[in-house]
Amino acid sequence: MMNIQKLIDLLKSGKKKYISRAISLVENEDPIAIELLKNIHKTVGKAYRIGITGPPGAGKSTITNELTKLLLQKNKSVGIIAIDPTSPFTGGAVLGDRIRMNEIGLNENVFIRSMATRGSLGGLSRKTIDAADVIDSANFDYIIFETVGVGQSELDIAKTADTTLVALVPESGDSVQAMKAGLMEIADFFVMNKSDRPGADTAILSLQTTLMLKDHDENTYLPKVLKSVASEGRGIEEILEEVEAHRKYIEESVVFTQRRKRINKIRIKEIVENFVSNDIWNDDRKEILSKELELITNSDLSPYQSAERIIKHYKEDILYNK
């Protein structure tokens, strides 16, 4: 416990190297990370969390960078967590980091961390929220989650933000595409980026029409559709204004408690399933899995039969260890 308190004190100093070290503990599922997270839990929740999501190529990174610059001008500190669905081969997360570091990353009030979806252990959204808690405990004002908003796990991460912005471009296709991508239900507002391109107004109109068709009453916060040309810094002020307007709305309503409860639910479920999964796939069961794969390849056995044997072995382990 001595170490934990020391780590918490170091985090509170806001120094990037300690934040970075603590997040690495989280990523590597180090037991000390869990102790840390339990201990900082009561102090987190001060940083306002913004989700920026949308299809590839919508300019999410540019919006994140420009919004960060604007927040810096207002003397705010910003933590950025970028989720890269990167292949093990590209190392894209590292590449993304380097490009950003030149622009805003050297500022002492900006902390940037890329988290790759590589590695099959899963638990990405758990680790992302845990990393945000770490940054939060280092007294940052804002945390931005930047994710590609198409996969289910990426959407789950966006859902954990207090305000979620969905970036689109005129080429993102009509509103049916937007719906298909599951972005409609998570957007607190939309940003039509690259809005100087042809088709922007039509795309906005189509999106607005779709939004009006969605069930709503006088209490619904109907998502606005803003315009931006983020690469030229245009529309960024308006984005921040809308973030603050939405923040005011949720902080004054029951939505805030509901959101935090929903996030806790996602977290608990993920923690339970990750812990159990790690328990299952210990070295013993990994070896059994390899043997089962050979068996299946050389026979007519079904994966279901193999799975049942592995589960049986796991449960027997629990029985013997008690």
Place this chain on the structure above:
Amino acid sequence: MMNIQKLIDLLKSGKKKYISRAISLVENEDPIAIELLKNIHKTVGKAYRIGITGPPGAGKSTITNELTKLLLQKNKSVGIIAIDPTSPFTGGAVLGDRIRMNEIGLNENVFIRSMATRGSLGGLSRKTIDAADVIDSANFDYIIFETVGVGQSELDIAKTADTTLVALVPESGDSVQAMKAGLMEIADFFVMNKSDRPGADTAILSLQTTLMLKDHDENTYLPKVLKSVASEGRGIEEILEEVEAHRKYIEESVVFTQRRKRINKIRIKEIVENFVSNDIWNDDRKEILSKELELITNSDLSPYQSAERIIKHYKEDILYNK
């Protein structure tokens, strides 16, 4: 077991209503579905499985439809499994179904099923492969998986195909974006769709350059980059030729066995984790979760403490039931 054999016989008739019924059993995690899957396992593997993936708006549905039409002309039967990362509110999967049904769905040699990512039980890629096994056992020649290729679970599905085609459009952005989306490692070949648009040649060149930079030797099947304008039926013949060329390549090499082994590994892992997860989240534990959420909201407890209590309860359950 009587029922199972009857179900298998009905499936072998190839009638759509029986395939549909069997897939519903799979989707609903009906115990009879597992018996069915164990029993058909030794007869599946005849249908060739094609993955079609790519970012939203790349024209995956159009390519799927046109490729299906071409296969029908060659007297082949086609099962299509479309994965829609759809929100519960849009019902997009149903919408997608209806649009297709008019075009090719009424043909008796085409079976179409949309599987939505909605619902939090997970297990999507397991259910998708199970559904493919059902279609396979009904003696279809080809099965096409159509998924949005950005999220991790969607990529996992694409990985289970024998040949995976990644569709892009000139606007999909440069090769860095393609890498970021994790599509590079799963593509057996690329299709630059809407290749009559400006920027197509530049995009192809950029993609080819990136592909050449990837580690490869004389044994690597270097992904080709084809062109298409699927909405006009252009480039579809070439796509099918490349599918067959890749098929020939993998069937003559060790890759085939490796792929099937990798698929089995994914399946077994998913089956194990889904079964255990269902076991964990029974009514008792769902109730505990609700209570824990109230506790957390009104105190400084961390989700990690709640998760630990739920896991303890689960393990005690295993002990008592023995």
